Amino acid sequence: MRTRSFFALLFVSGLALLPARAQDPPDWVAVFDPLQLLTLNLSLAPADWDTIRRDTTFEIEVPAQFWADGETPILVSVRRKSSRALPSESNPVKVGLKVDINEFVSGQKWHGLAKVSLENGVDSGVLSEGLAWNFHRMASGPEGYGYLSGLASWVRVVVNGEHIGVLLNAEQRDKQMLKNREVWVDKVAGADKTWLYDQHDMSTIDVEEGAPHSPTYTRLCYSPFSNLSRKNGGCTRPGDATLATELNALINMQGMLAECAVDVITVNDDSLCRHGHNFQYADWAADVGRTRMYFPWDLDQVFGKTSANVYANGGGRKPSMNAYQDVILRHPTFRAQYNGILTALLEGPLSEASVHAFLDALEPVLANALDTDPYPTVFGAAAKFDQLRSWVSERIPIIRAQVAANNNPPPR
Numbered sequence: 001m002r003t004r005s006f007f008a009l010l011f012v013s014g015l016a017l018l019p020a021r022a023q024d025p026p027d028w029v030a031v032f033d034p035l036q037l038l039t040l041n042l043s044l045a046p047a048d049w050d051t052i053r054r055d056t057t058f059e060i061e062v063p064a065q066f067w068a069d070g071e072t073p074i075l076v077s078v079r080r081k082s083s084r085a086l087p088s089e090s091n092p093v094k095v096g097l098k099v100d101i102n103e104f105v106s107g108q109k110w111h112g113l114a115k116v117s118l119e120n121g122v123d124s125g126v127l128s129e130g131l132a133w134n135f136h137r138m139a140s141g142p143e144g145y146g147y148l149s150g151l152a153s154w155v156r157v158v159v160n161g162e163h164i165g166v167l168l169n170a171e172q173r174d175k176q177m178l179k180n181r182e183v184w185v186d187k188v189a190g191a192d193k194t195w196l197y198d199q200h201d202m203s204t205i206d207v208e209e210g211a212p213h214s215p216t217y218t219r220l221c222y223s224p225f226s227n228l229s230r231k232n233g234g235c236t237r238p239g240d241a242t243l244a245t246e247l248n249a250l251i252n253m254q255g256m257l258a259e260c261a262v263d264v265i266t267v268n269d270d271s272l273c274r275h276g277h278n279f280q281y282a283d284w285a286a287d288v289g290r291t292r293m294y295f296p297w298d299l300d301q302v303f304g305k306t307s308a309n310v311y312a313n314g315g316g317r318k319p320s321m322n323a324y325q326d327v328i329l330r331h332p333t334f335r336a337q338y339n340g341i342l343t344a345l346l347e348g349p350l351s352e353a354s355v356h357a358f359l360d361a362l363e364p365v366l367a368n369a370l371d372t373d374p375y376p377t378v379f380g381a382a383a384k385f386d387q388l389r390s391w392v393s394e395r396i397p398i399i400r401a402q403v404a405a406n407n408n409p410p411p412r
Contacts (some may be wrong), residue, residue: 028112028180032151032171034134034358035365036073039069039156040118042078042099049160053092058082066099066110072396074110077103083300084122086165086375093167094375096120097157114176118157119168121377123300127370127384130154130168132266132299134358135350136259143344144258148181152298153228154366165373166366173198173280173295175209184403185288193285198297201277216250216292224276224323237327244333251292259294260329261345267304271296273324274313303388306395310402311335311409330409339403346396355392359385368391 024030031038044064052060058080065073077100085092099116102108110116121129133152140148152173157164171177178184178194185193193209195217207213220226221235228234238246247253260273272279278298284290311329312319321330330335348354367381378384 008138015178023143026112026180029148029151031111031113032153032169034130034137034153034412035361037154037156037166037365037369038169039158040116041065041067041069041073042097042157042159043073044078044160046160052078052080053085053095055080056089061100061103063104064099066101066116074101074108075104076110081117081119083120084124086120094120094160096122096168102306109176112176112180113172115172115174117170117172118155119170119300120165120375121168121300123161124302125377126154126166126168127366127378127381127383128303128388130170131359131388132268132302133168133170133296135266135355136262136296136299138349138354138358139258139262139345141349143348144262145255146252146258147255147293149255149259154369156369163374163395165367165375173208173297175285177295178282180208183282183284183290183293185284191285193288195282195283197281197312199277199279199281201275204277208280210283211357215286218281219246219250224327229351240331240333243327243331247334249291252294253334253337254341256292256294257334257341258345259296259329260351261338261341262296264308265342265345265395266299266302267306267308267395268299268302269304269308269313270298270301273329274322299302303391306391306398310399322377332409335409336407339407342399342403346399352393352396356389 042064044062048062048064061077061079064076064078066076066078067073079098079100081096081098083096086094097118099118101110101114101116119129120126123129130152133150136149137151139145146230153169154166155169161287173196174254175184178196183194187193192210192214195214196207196208197217200206200209201296219260221228221233222237226234229234238245256272259271263271263274269275270278272294280295280297282293282295309319312321312325314320329338363381363385370376370378370381370384
């Protein structure tokens with residue numbers, strides 16, 4: 001698979017945190033090169049395609065052959081994902097798709113991946129959603145997460161010979177994702193060592209891996225990490241001094257605050273600190289010696305008002321605060337760390353110059369494909385790229401001004 005020096009440069013900080021490797025990125029990284037446009041193909045019985053594209057339970061799986069151009073097809077399963085269809089539900093063609101690589105062939109991988117998740121961009125548009133993912137990727141270095149947070153690229157998708165458009169290939173958050181980062185730890189004597197959680201909201205938390213719950217999950221029995229009452233297993237949150245010590249012992253707070261920072265830079269109102277949901281995290285047994293790692297998820301509500309508050313939601317004199325903003329972003333220690341991360345990101349990998357350079361490199365790769373998409377979510381690629389450049393140029397000084405004016409948290 002072809003790689004580019006610009007792509008390698010964008011990844012260098014994140015890859016430096018992985019074990020030493022050859023000069024080229026690992027196969028599972030290279031497949032998400034945002035500066036290449038792969039064509040992914042699916043071949044399946046026409047009746048099966050009709051079944052899944054019209055499936056609004058989003059649970060039916062059917063067999064299919066899957067390959068990128070130039071590759072040998074492999075047997076996979078495919079289902080529709082839970083997003084609206086284009087052009088309409090009465091004629092669903094461009095739908096989000098989940099490809100399970102090893103459903104029928106045990107242990108089978110495609111470029112080191114067990115699943116491929118394809119988003120149709122129906123909410124914010126495939127370009128904006130993909131750009132938000134790449135903001136998190138660019139923030140994976142020491143200024144931000146300190147680990148490779150998330151990957152995504154754009155692909156052309158062809159089903160039974162019909163081009164259904166440009167979709168976003170967003171890295172699946174699963175056991176294989178943790179294995180690829182070499183942080184997955186297998187069970188020992190039947191006891192789980194690694195847990196992976198999907199947090200939809202405070203009342204809906206799915207355990208993707210591990211059972212029943214991690215020691216960290218159990219210990220964080222207070223707001224904002226739990227909404228349980230004291231009668232139902234909840235507990236009282238420690239005071240600020242003890243809270244800082246406890247959270248730093250249990251959570252990679254650099255990573256958590258970096259996710260919050262990138263989400264606020266991109267004005268993702270459906271995220272960890274801004275809404276308290278739609279994020280993922282991994283925990284480990286105490287003897288593994290790792291602290292909780294946070295990962296972004298579901299970036300389809302991004303690039304809202306450039307005036308958005310970096311410490312709360314909304315604007316005006318009395319912006320609203322959710323539990324994460326109140327407990328974490330108003331904590332003196334974490335407020336200072338968060339401000340430092342915002343500043344470092346905007347001076348480095350997410351500076352106006354850096355983001356504009358990425359968009360300048362991306363536009364010739366993607367513009368024609370977007371303009372010829374039979375079921376577009378972007379109308380006029382050149383204008384959209386210019387709009388995003390202008391948005392970034394307007395947003396960054398607003399963030400800087402808010403950080404400068406709000407360096408100390410207000411009293412509780």
